[in-house]
Amino acid sequence: MEVMGSLGLATPQPHSRPEVATRISVIPTLEAIYRAHSKTVGRWAMRLLGPREDYEDVVHEVFLVVRRRLPEFRGEAEITTWLYEITVRVVQGFRRRARWWSWVTGHGPSPSRARAGESFSAWFAPSTDPEALLEARERTRLLYRLLDELGEEQRTTFILFELEGLSGNQIAEITGTNVATVWVRLSRARRKFMERMRTWETRTEP
């Protein structure tokens, strides 16, 4: 900074905020982002989608969006937050298209998706006991079946808070809303989830 005369006015200099310039200069390339975060994005996709085989398509689509939007990324937010936001949006769009397709065709996901079936191959196995593993898979299936009955926003908020363990502020940043909205959505999602669970229990009671 230069000091102008006796008035002590500071002359603005270009890149007078070194931290911003530094952050801009360290924006990685797509290859670097993919190598560093592809597994994380894959895990997020699996978490948001459930035990499905087509999470690979979501990962691919996420990184296509990353490639398209990378020039706009200024480094103001953490890159993981940015990736999470993209993943959430891609998954929501993916599920929306799948719902539309199932409504049009009347039979589940697109028939062109040969790998649209269920898969637990990339999910943790809590124990080697087959019975426990089977029970855990049943619980997971039930959980995602109940989640599928929520709205897309409530479902995302519920998963991020209850399953991923993110805070309200993080969810608000990822979903592009404010914290109050996150709590409202979460409360409604919980209430709806419990209603659906009660219905399911009633239906399956002997």
Added chain:
Amino acid sequence: MKYKGDDEMLPWRDRRGRETEAATIEDRAAALIAGALSPAEPDALSLLRVEQALFRPERRRPRSRPLVRVAVVTAVLVAFAATVKAYEMARRSGWLGWAVPTSARLPGKPTSGKGGLSAPAPTEPAPAALARSAEALGGQAQGETQPGLGAEALAGAKGIEVVPIPEARAASKPGTASGEARVAVATPEPAGAEAGALVPLPSSTMPGGTAAHGAGLRRSKLGEARLAWASPHASSRAEAPAEGHGERKRAASPSGRREESSARARAGIAPAAMSSATAEPADAPPRLQAASVSDEVHALDRALALLRREHDGGAALLALDAYLARYPHGLLSREAHFARVDALLLLGRSDQALAALEALPLDRGARSTELQVIRGELRARRNCASANADFSAALAQSPTPALLERILYGRGVCRSKLGNVSGAASDLQRYLDRFPNGVHARSARLWLQSVGVARSPEP
């Protein structure tokens, strides 16, 4: 349920959910979440596939759904076609305010003024429709086998503006059977002809004597109710003593047919279109063809392009005749008539051009002065008195220098032929004063010297 704050709202997984009989639904939900599986690392093979697709030279696009796209495109096309069809039906049935004017509808045409949609009638050339409507009227044209007559009368009765015939009149020889070649002799129309007398339109004014040209009905200027007609039969080629005869012969010979068909092809006229009057079924309902202005402009534009740019007089003449047959009362019919004169001059058919010019009103319009000069020059070959009138009228309209040169020389020559030596000398002197290096300057000097009028030496 009111939401709690971030610090007050604990995740269910931290509730140590119980699945006992006494547990609440919230506890059981928490237990469900705690007992569910969590995703581990994605399959390395899957990530490798994504990496290969992501970083290979051509970008892998997300999977397309061809069936869905085809269905969407088909739906859009069907909707568009339905909209266009509905619009067309509404336009034809007169639902729209600017539809076909009712004055142009002929009796017998089914209308749907009460809201019902009428099936669109097959399109047909206006002359053919007029001809059939004349037949429907009957009466007036009994015994003359001229279906265009009643149409003319009908058109007049219905308030349709009728353009005067641009060609010389001809009278048909009586007694020709219908369907045979009708013989017409191009004679000046008798001044004392009765009102309502029928005068066949000579095909000598039609290229090839085709009926499509003659089907363009015109009202004679002499008699108020005098009508001109031409046979709509393509096979009936009228004969004319002057150039029409040769024209007929040319058309009749194989080479003439080839030339004609070639010109038609250049003019973009299908043979079927030229003889559509005969191709139409006799029992088809009479109707006028509602043509849009853009179609009309396009038709004339093509004809003018043939004339002005390609200098193809034959093709231009065919195109103009087709235009005039299709749009006898079109917005641009006056321009089409003028262009037709140019095409005839380009083909060297001076007599036909003169006949066309004599039928046109030249008292207004952008080219009126020029056409008056042309008519004067054409008239000067036979009738210098009328040519003089044209030259004088053109001279009074402040002509351009190029026209002035032609006017002064033409009037001078005509005056000399009429024995008006002083008038001719005056015109030719004026000509030489104004255009000492003009095209006819040498002839003018020679004539002035021959009559003893002193002139300055040749520059």
